[in-house]
Amino acid sequence: MTAVWIVVAVVAVALAWLAFRFNRLIRLRTRTQEAFSEIDVELKRRHDLIPNLVETVKGYASHERQVFDDVTEARAQAVSALQTGNPTAMAGAEDALGATVTRLFAVAENYPQLKAADLFLSLQEQLTTTEDKVEYARRFYNGNVRDFNTALQTFPTKLYARVLGFQPYAFFEAADSDRAVPTVQFTTS
Numbered sequence: 284m285t286a287v288w289i290v291v292a293v294v295a296v297a298l299a300w301l302a303f304r305f306n307r308l309i310r311l312r313t314r315t316q317e318a319f320s321e322i323d324v325e326l327k328r329r330h331d332l333i334p335n336l337v338e339t340v341k342g343y344a345s346h347e348r349q350v351f352d353d354v355t356e357a358r359a360q361a362v363s364a365l366q367t368g369n370p371t372a373m374a375g376a377e378d379a380l381g382a383t384v385t386r387l388f389a390v391a392e393n394y395p396q397l398k399a400a401d402l403f404l405s406l407q408e409q410l411t412t413t414e415d416k417v418e419y420a421r422r423f424y425n426g427n428v429r430d431f432n433t434a435l436q437t438f439p440t441k442l443y444a445r446v447l448g449f450q451p452y453a454f455f456e457a458a459d460s461d462r463a464v465p466t467v468q469f470t471t472s
Contacts, residue, residue, distance in 0.1 A: 295445060304440060309448055311431040315452055318424035319370070322455060325378060325417045326365055332413060333358050336406045342389060342398040347390045357383040370424075370455040377417075384410070421455045428452045449463070 337345070337354050340347075351408045357380040364376035390398050435444045 301443075305447065308431075308434060308440065308444060308447075309428070309436055312449065315424070315427040315431045318420070318427040318451075319368075322373075322417065322424055323365065323418040325413055325420050326361070326373070329380075329410065329413045329417060330358055330362050330365070332406060332410050333380070334385075336403075336410060337387065339400070339403050339406060340391050340394075340397060343394045343400075344390050346399075350386050350390050354380075354387050358437040374455050379410045382415070412432050428454050 294331040322402055335353060341351055342459075357376070361380040364372040367373070391403065391407075397403050428451075434440055435449055435451055
């Protein structure tokens with residue numbers, strides 16, 4: 284009779300341990316999903332600010348049509364990538380959008396009256412703040428992905444995690460073009 288109780292106790296301990304490990308994976312997965320949703324929120328905010336910024340600059344620099352078209356196209360691609368939920372596609376599209384917005388700010392530098400306009404300054408500040416939040420959200424997400432993926436790869440979790448339906452997440456990585464050293468040229472007037 285004591286052997287039965289020992290077996291029952293061992294099975295109960297094993298089940299409790301498995302439940303604890305399973306719940307840990309659920310917590311890590313939920314944190315990772317939450318972190319991804321924070322990126323999503325900030326990117327949507329960024330996408331909403333950019334058309335206002337473009338319209339403001341357009342009023343001062345109507346002959347810079349190509350820059351406006353490029354920003355609009357890059358924003359459309361970023362919104363489309365956002366809807367896929369694929370971190371790799373989103374990162375590439377967001378990097379391209381960031382590059383076109385940088386060009387838009389460069390155009391604005393040529394118009395002193397625009398740089399002094401309250402609306403432009405406000406939009407520029409909001410976009411800068413949003414960029415900082417996007418960067419933080421990316422780092423937070425990648426930290427959660429690291430923790431979750433590490434938990435999936437450690438023993439003994441590796442033995443049962445895939446069977447229970449847990450899959451690793453992709454990191455939100457910068458595109459190769461963002462890793463290149465920028466070229467800076469100074470012109471003298």
